[in-house]
Amino acid sequence: MVKVSTYFAMSLGAFLFWESMDKLHVWIALHQDEKRERQEKEAEIKRVREELLKQAKHRDSLL
Template structure:
């Protein structure tokens, strides 16, 4: 009886462990995706800002 209970407990423990690891894996993947998207948005904003500054510099040269 002890062997059956031990087997059941170990099986249940392994199932809970793998379900938890799956949830952690999904959370990490989503977190990395969000971080990548944020970095891409920041780079896009930086690129637009540089283009705007260059355009303003051209306009100042044309006015001068």
């Protein structure tokens, strides 16, 4: 009986471990995706800002 209960407890523990690792993996992947999207958005904002500054300097030099 002890062997059966030990086997059951170890099986349950392994199942819980793998489930928690799966959830952790999904959370990390989502976090990385959000971070990448934020970096891409910041890079786009920086590029547009630099382009607008160039246009403003060009306009000022023409006046």
